[in-house]
Amino acid sequence: MAVRRYLDQRLKLHHLRAVEAIVAQRSILKAAAVIGVSQPALTKTLRELEDILQQRLFDRLPRGVRPTEAGTLLAQSARRILAELRRLDEALDHIADPEGGTVAIGTLPVAATAVLPGALTRLKAEHPGIGVRLEQGRTEELLPKLAAGEIDLIVGRLYEPAAPDGFSREPLWEEPISILARADHPVFAGGPPKPEELRRYDLVLPTVSQRVGQEIDTVLDMLALEPTPSLRSSSYGFIREMLHATDLISVMPRLMMAGDLLRGTLRVVPLPIPAPPRPAGLILPRDRPLAPAGAAFVACLRAHVAEIGQRGLADITSADKRRGKSDRTRRRNQG
Incomplete structure (x- = not known):
């Protein structure tokens, strides 16, 4: 026999915000901090929710919580409902x-x-x-x-x-993977460089996501460039300074330095191989x-x-x- 939960009458927006935050943070303590309530208050809200739904929403773990199937289902609906309300708010702003x-x-x-x-x-x-x-x-x-x-x-x-x-x-x-160097770099002195000419210069490489990193490594392998002794940094500012101030070259998606390329302070070194499509x-x-x-x-x-x-x-x-x-x-x- 189906249970009547009367969700349309009993669920409140603070319930939806609570479950969305707990799922996102995987912790009641962290979720309480995110939505600006005390941990006891959030725990009370969670008990209310479980009573309304007549379902356990989270499994307690040694560190944090994990949503049950019912908790995941409710969180997905909560995200959609809250997103629709944000979109309504923005649409009303547009009318005004x-x-x-x-x-x-x-x-x-x-x-x-x-x-x-x-x-x-x-x-x-x-x-x-x-x-x-x-x-x-x-x-x-x-x-x-x-x-x-x-x-x-x-x-x-x-x-x-x-x-x-x-x-x-x-x-x-x-977004081709390219070789970048400062505009007056010696690599531009002759025609398009051969791979052995590129190997004269040390590298400064970005620390990027696994996928982009694999694509950079593919180009390095194709050119037989050795990345081991290279500098690596997640700071684009650091890479920019090193490129502008030294004879280092970099291998990266060229548009990561779009501003400097547009200003002409950096240039794209012609690749002696076809760049994989991106x-x-x-x-x-x-x-x-x-x-x-x-x-x-x-x-x-x-x-x-x-x-x-x-x-x-x-x-x-x-x-x-x-x-x-x-x-x-x-x-x-x-x-």
Whole structure:
């Protein structure tokens, strides 16, 4: 016999915020700090929830908690409901101020340092009333948030999904792995360098995600460049200074240094091998259209990407001229 829980009458928003925070933090103590309540108060809210649902929501572990099947189910619904309320709040703001609104952008690390600064600068100049929420992460971390409506879109490298996942992927540009050096570096003295000429110079390499790191290692292997004695850093500022001040060269997605390339203080060293394709662009949900603020951001991103392409820093794909609606990227023209 089905149990009547009367969730529409008994569940409150603070219940949803509580379970979402506990699942995210995997700790009642940490979740209490995040949502600004005491641990006893959050524990009481959790007991109320379990009483309403007549289900245990979390298993207590030596360190923290783990959601049960019911807890995971409730957290997924909570994220969708809270995201819809945030979207409603933003839509009401847009009614009050048609030039305003907020766009929530998920970004992969390379895009965060490459195309986003220029796109957001353009957005602020053209639409000063639009607010921006940025969340940086890996694709597998951002996709659930896109599905739940917590973010409006994802900008960055388009990795091929293992199976169709219901998202639209639209390639806009290429993020080739390139060799970078200062504009007056000796490597530019002659014609395109041979691999043995590149091996004369020490490397400074970025500390990046596993996927990007593997792609960098692939190019290093193809060129027989030895990364062992190289400098590695997660600080783009440090890498920039080393490139500008020394004869070090770097191997990375070239748009990580888009600003310096546009200013002409760094240059791309011609690769003596074909660079593996690395399409990048937008990931969008199929089941909801972009709000006006999101559409305005996409327009500014397209314009900035077009400018980068005109300056010869990246190959621009045909998808910047026509909208794509595909779970996959391999059928797209990757420039």
